Amino acid sequence: RAKGAGRDRSAVFDEAMRDEATRILDLEADLRRAINADAFEPHYQPIVRIADGVVLGHEALLRWSHERRGLLAPGEFIGVGEDSGLIEQVDWLLYARVIQDMATAMTEGYVSVNVSPRHFRSADFADRLLGLLSDANVDPARLRIEITEVALFDDAPRALRTLSNLRSHGVLALLDDFGTGFSALSYLHHFPIECLKIDRSFIAGLSTSQPESLAVIRAILALAGTLSIDTIAEGIETEAQRDALVQLGCVNGQGYLFGRPQGRAAT
Numbered sequence: 001r002a003k004g005a006g007r008d009r010s011a012v013f014d015e016a017m018r019d020e021a022t023r024i025l026d027l028e029a030d031l032r033r034a035i036n037a038d039a040f041e042p043h044y045q046p047i048v049r050i051a052d053g054v055v056l057g058h059e060a061l062l063r064w065s066h067e068r069r070g071l072l073a074p075g076e077f078i079g080v081g082e083d084s085g086l087i088e089q090v091d092w093l094l095y096a097r098v099i100q101d102m103a104t105a106m107t108e109g110y111v112s113v114n115v116s117p118r119h120f121r122s123a124d125f126a127d128r129l130l131g132l133l134s135d136a137n138v139d140p141a142r143l144r145i146e147i148t149e150v151a152l153f154d155d156a157p158r159a160l161r162t163l164s165n166l167r168s169h170g171v172l173a174l175l176d177d178f179g180t181g182f183s184a185l186s187y188l189h190h191f192p193i194e195c196l197k198i199d200r201s202f203i204a205g206l207s208t209s210q211p212e213s214l215a216v217i218r219a220i221l222a223l224a225g226t227l228s229i230d231t232i233a234e235g236i237e238t239e240a241q242r243d244a245l246v247q248l249g250c251v252n253g254q255g256y257l258f259g260r261p262q263g264r265a266a267t
């Protein structure tokens with residue numbers, strides 16, 4: 001009896017594995033079709049001075065307009081995109097859209113785009129991005145890139161070359177989700193990083209008054225101050241969070257309190 005039950009369980013398990021494999025293959029096939037159809041669009045979320053809401057720039061966030069499932073956020077497909085390597089093609093389609101928007105519409109301040117670690121490591125990343133900007137006649141100083149710590153430390157010399165190349169043309173770099181990765185603080189000043197984006201989880205921790213979140217935010221602000229690096233608090237949803245951040249001396253932020261990501265048509 002016990003043996004039989006065991007066999008049933010493993011049959012159920014096999015089926016679940018098969019379903020998951022099928023789901024990933026379907027998604028990958030959909031993603032390839034979407035790349036051919038250029039079915040991606042940027043949504044823009046304001047980055048503001050939190051004390052008075054003045055808009056400093058926007059973050060471009062990837063959305064996939066899926067033929068059957070509607071608008072998908074990266075959480076639904078980025079894993080498959082990264083594992084299959086398709087994310088690079090998706091990113092280039094998105095950057096082209098963003099730069100087109102920058103060339104044709106007035107945008108306040110800068111626009112930042114997200115870069116997958118693996119994509120950032122490709123040899124021609126900086127030159128290709130600069131090429132897109134110059135083809136569209138867009139001032140590189142209006143564009144910023146958001147990378148994560150993994151992108152830096154995996155191949156530090158190459159990361160340094162890429163960042164220096166971009167910066168010499170005016171493209172500044174922001175470090176995304178800061179505080180969640182290695183946070184190898186001693187390395188930070190070796191890289192030309194303009195700004196640390198304090199991860200949303202710590203801002204969320206402020207409203208549940210988690211002392212660790214407060215301590216991490218304080219430490220990041222102190223570090224950034226010492227290194228003369230700017231900061232942006234991510235995921236500010238409530239006035240209480242904003243007020244606490246202002247108290248802590250955090251100047252810039254982003255979050256639903258100030259504006260959700262919106263498509264061009266809606267803005």
Ligand code: C2E
Nearest residue numbers: 061062073074075091094114115116235236237255256261
């Ligand atoms: P991220 O770069 O850290 O982006 C911030 C995420 O937090 C976005 O999710 C944004 O919609 C969400 N967010 C902003 N304000 C709030 C808030 O107040 N509360 C909450 N709960 N969430 C907020 P999204 O758009 O789903 O993007 C998720 C992640 O996907 C991004 O995290 C980024 O790592 C990645 N991603 C986005 N666009 C691209 C892209 O064009 N290329 C690549 N490679 N990755 C992208």
Ligand code: MG
Nearest residue numbers: 059114146176
């Ligand atoms: Mg980002």
Ligand code: MG
Nearest residue numbers: 176177197234
């Ligand atoms: Mg982030």
Ligand code: MG
Nearest residue numbers: 176177199200
């Ligand atoms: Mg994040």
